[in-house]
Amino acid sequence: MSDSRPPIAISNGSDTQQQPSPQTRSLKSVALSILVAYLGIVGLIAGATTALIGEERQHEIHRSEIELRSLARALEENLSLSFAQSETVLTAIAHMLAARGEAFLSAPAATAITREWLMKAPQATDIWVTQTPPVKSTIAFSLDFGLPRQSENTHEWAIPLSMPIFSADEYVLGHVHALISTRFFEPLFREIRLCDDDTISIMNRDKILLMRFPGNDAPIGRDYSANLSLNGSVKRALQSVAAISSVDGKPSLTATRKLTRYSLLIQVSRPLGAALRAEQTSANRIVWNAALLSGLLGVLAWLVFEMIRLREKERAKLQRQAKTLELRVQQRTAELEASNKELLAFSYSISHDLRAPLRAINGFSRALLEDYAEQVDATGKNYLERIVKGSIRLGELIDALLKLANVGRQPLECRKLDVSALVHEVVEDLQSGADGSHPLQITIQPEMKAWADEALLRDVFGILIDNAMKFTRENPSAQIEIASHEAGEHTLFWVRDNGIGFDMTYATRLFQPFQQLHTGQGYEGAGIGLASARRIIELHGGKIWAESTLNRGTRVLFTLPHVTAGADAQRSA
Numbered sequence: 001m002s003d004s005r006p007p008i009a010i011s012n013g014s015d016t017q018q019q020p021s022p023q024t025r026s027l028k029s030v031a032l033s034i035l036v037a038y039l040g041i042v043g044l045i046a047g048a049t050t051a052l053i054g055e056e057r058q059h060e061i062h063r064s065e066i067e068l069r070s071l072a073r074a075l076e077e078n079l080s081l082s083f084a085q086s087e088t089v090l091t092a093i094a095h096m097l098a099a100r101g102e103a104f105l106s107a108p109a110a111t112a113i114t115r116e117w118l119m120k121a122p123q124a125t126d127i128w129v130t131q132t133p134p135v136k137s138t139i140a141f142s143l144d145f146g147l148p149r150q151s152e153n154t155h156e157w158a159i160p161l162s163m164p165i166f167s168a169d170e171y172v173l174g175h176v177h178a179l180i181s182t183r184f185f186e187p188l189f190r191e192i193r194l195c196d197d198d199t200i201s202i203m204n205r206d207k208i209l210l211m212r213f214p215g216n217d218a219p220i221g222r223d224y225s226a227n228l229s230l231n232g233s234v235k236r237a238l239q240s241v242a243a244i245s246s247v248d249g250k251p252s253l254t255a256t257r258k259l260t261r262y263s264l265l266i267q268v269s270r271p272l273g274a275a276l277r278a279e280q281t282s283a284n285r286i287v288w289n290a291a292l293l294s295g296l297l298g299v300l301a302w303l304v305f306e307m308i309r310l311r312e313k314e315r316a317k318l319q320r321q322a323k324t325l326e327l328r329v330q331q332r333t334a335e336l337e338a339s340n341k342e343l344l345a346f347s348y349s350i351s352h353d354l355r356a357p358l359r360a361i362n363g364f365s366r367a368l369l370e371d372y373a374e375q376v377d378a379t380g381k382n383y384l385e386r387i388v389k390g391s392i393r394l395g396e397l398i399d400a401l402l403k404l405a406n407v408g409r410q411p412l413e414c415r416k417l418d419v420s421a422l423v424h425e426v427v428e429d430l431q432s433g434a435d436g437s438h439p440l441q442i443t444i445q446p447e448m449k450a451w452a453d454e455a456l457l458r459d460v461f462g463i464l465i466d467n468a469m470k471f472t473r474e475n476p477s478a479q480i481e482i483a484s485h486e487a488g489e490h491t492l493f494w495v496r497d498n499g500i501g502f503d504m505t506y507a508t509r510l511f512q513p514f515q516q517l518h519t520g521q522g523y524e525g526a527g528i529g530l531a532s533a534r535r536i537i538e539l540h541g542g543k544i545w546a547e548s549t550l551n552r553g554t555r556v557l558f559t560l561p562h563v564t565a566g567a568d569a570q571r572s573a
Helices: 022-100 102-106 108-118 182-192 277-369 378-407 417-433 456-472 503-511 529-539 563-573
Strands: 124-136 156-164 171-181 199-204 209-213 239-244 253-258 265-270 416-417 440-444 449-453 476-485 490-495 546-551 553-561
Touching: 022 108, 022 124, 022 156, 022 171, 022 182, 022 199, 022 253, 022 265, 022 277, 022 456, 108 124, 108 490, 124 209, 156 182, 156 209, 171 182, 182 209, 199 503, 277 378, 416 417, 416 456, 417 456, 449 456, 449 490, 449 553, 456 476, 456 529, 503 546, 529 553
Parallel strands: 440 476
Antiparallel strands: 124 171, 156 171, 199 209, 199 265, 239 253, 253 265, 416 449, 476 490, 490 553, 546 553
16 A cells, blocks of 8 residues: 655755755745735734824814803803893993983982883892993994903902993983993803813903803913914804914813904813813724734734644645545545445335235235125125235335335426416316316416426326325315415415315324325325425425314425526436
């Protein structure tokens, strides 16, 4: 027996003997390839991680900008509503004082009027009137904002408002003044703020800071015209920049909005660190996941190399076993074919050997009935008739058994069939051989199609329809239905009748050879038909089963695969 191991090269030179084997060179090449692939994948992961973090950063900045713009828009509406209420009160006082004349401005009654209207402006801490020399003016009533003041007693900040008092001949006689407490707006700011780190600043048209939330008295009253986010003219549209804010000296995102009705600016800012807080958490998670993935890929690369090394080690062993395995397969295949041939020959031999004694039993029994009828009493004749019937029955069972054994011996010849036309032919054949003693209504669904062997499928429908006709003959209004519908990758067919039915407890016996559920009830049969039908359907790659209710009919169902699956089944057969 020759050795299947690879030959070993032998040389007189020591350099040749020390050269690495092909297997070693192969493993080094594989290791280098795995290392290069691993480094490339790690580089891709690093690039993707960087891009993902940058995208997440831009997303968080964009989200914060949207929130700040929404907050500035909401603040504009609320502040405009609050100052409009103060403007209404001051305008009403100015009209009343102007109607009473210039002399009334310095009267104590004017102070009484302001105290009365003070109750109607809850955001105002004080309302008073100042008289000035009459000055001709064409400017309409306009609310003016002064520099913020701090109360000497409470040290609370307030915003001065003033409204001119016009006479009938358009002379400015004086002004109505009010102080609006900044604390009045704090509940609004606290409720509307979206983030605890957000800062809300209100400035006049000269960019002087009037109030700020959260409260910080230091910058109140300062000029912030140098603020990067306020450079240039601020329109009503929102402006957002990421820059060093002059208000708190930190990198911040700011949104600035000009009030439509009043000469005020709203600036909402959020520290860049607070805006990117969620992004930092996400970035840390992404980096850790990328590191973990790189580590897992490293372990996977090492495992792959180990598997390749072990496979190379086993390959030589498998090569040695391959030849013996092929010989074993050929030997087992030959044995199986011989066994199948012997089994088929045995079936035919048994059939032939059994038929001779059966013919003898049948023939001699008939001869006794014919030649010695006068010498045999009624009991003997009954016995002889039973012997004849039994021999005929045994012959039918042998034929059925051979038919079952021959099912599937030939390769399937599947093609696209018109099942409706095939079923019509089967019904006509069965009805031509029936005695027509009982009415029968058969319904066949039109345009049924299937991919199957025509001869075998004809046998299946013949068996099922014949059974349906047999078990409905006691029903005066017998009905049989043959139909189908698509069910995914299969077509579902069924034969339904309203015959005697059966108990589903015994359904598992229905498709077994020689298993009859109505033995002794006058329904002839060898018990092979449904077993043959099951084998034919399974050869096509389908399934067959039955549903029934005792005395209410039976439905036998089977599936056939579509063209592709049917072609595969034909090739495997």
